[in-house]
Amino acid sequence: MEGIIVEILQVIVLIGLAPLFAGWVKMLKCRLQGRTSPGLLQPYRDLAKLFSKDIVLAENASWIFRFTPYLVFGTVIIAGAVVPMLSTDLPLSLTADVIVLVGLFGIARFFTALAGMDIGTAFGGMGSSREMMVASLAEPAMLMAIFTVSLLCKSTSLTRIAEVISSSGFIAKPSLAFAFLAFVLIAIAENGRIPVDNPATHLELTMLHEAMILEYSGRHLALIEWAGMMKLFLFMAIGSALFFPLGIAATDNIAGIPKALVFLIMKLGAAGVVLVLIETGLAKMRLFRLTEFLGGAFLMATLGMLSFFILE
């Protein structure tokens, strides 16, 4: 019973705090670049505005186009119920390990790409093909990084990994360090941040993710944007569960959840600062240099796995 409460609480935290995190990142970025920021709550206002607007639907839009926003939103919520953000006491995590998690993100991406091509505009197709290129390079690297941590903890379940790593204290292992570096690179690519993609751009030559969802409007767009914010939030939470599970409450420790929430907010705050520093310090890469960037991520992850066998 407690597990279900924790599950619900986690999903509420994910849905509620994701726009706040997005606002935090935007605010820091504005400050760092010497602009006036729209404030921490701007993403909520944006979402509210989009929800109140009507949908403009192309005449030839099929069910895929209408169905995709709900599916994307849903998969991210399921993913949020599997990742130990507050507690490792998650009944749903028995049904889905970390490979399923990657698969969930894969489904969301697959349908977004289909929806991008559904209307038949040039931008949508271009965005879909670019997104698929990034995905085909990022997913193997992501799995490789996760397998490295799984080897170390002898489990692919995220809750189990978080338990093992937090119970053994600070582990200084080269494999874990490499896996973490790879994970950072992949998180940047998967969430479409600079240097892979610019989340703020609407310039046709440089769009990746934005090109796919260009045709969406109204509440559909709101759902997709919200899902995007939640995905960013989730990647930070996965990173914290895999590499810094400090403060995540153990099973049967429901009293530890407020503390876990404070830790989560602190970790996210710090992660936001790092993300903004990366985004401000680097320029967006040319599309064809992405193979090198993601190849580098794959290399890091593989080196992590190799150093697990060679050095440990």
Place this chain on the structure above:
Amino acid sequence: MDLQTASQINDFLAAFVLLGAFGMLTQKRIYSLIHLFAWQGFFLSVNIAIVAYAAGRHHLYISSILTLSLKVILLPYILHTLVVKLKIRKEAETLVNIPATMLIGIALVIFSYYLTAPVTELSRLITRSTIAVALATVMIGLLMMITRKHAVTQIIGFLAMENGLFFAATSATYGMPLVVELGVALDILIAAFIFGIFFFHIHTTFDSLDVEQMTRLKEGD
């Protein structure tokens, strides 16, 4: 610092040396290459110093200092001056594209792991696990020499290979005798000077340091 910690730090530094080797393999800009080479030398020298401390072999301190002064300070400085003087601005070209080179590099690491597995089982040293990394560093240096067209990058590959050899000697047998190490260090220094002179000659003859140009040396062209 007990043996356990020393061995852990040793593993970490070995991983960084390997990362440096891969960094050089994939780096196109010549200045970054020189910096990466200096970093690799730095990690190597710290690694040797830690092995010296943990194993109580004092002559290893000397080779650590030798590595630090030669490969972190002097050689990168010489290379840097050469690059500045010869006005090399162009990015180094590779024969095989970068992601493919990375994959070959990973295959080489796996190969050297299998190759050194019997040696590692026989060894009782705290550094035994890094033998595979050392061999991989040598092979990646060699790969770099093969895949690059530019003379300066080939030299950096050669020096990285030498880093790997030094590393292998430290991790397999706690280093070579001091006389040998001094001799090798001197050789490297002389080699660097000779390379420098050759670079100037190649540059004045061909106006480029691309070794493919050297096919023009053939008679009857």
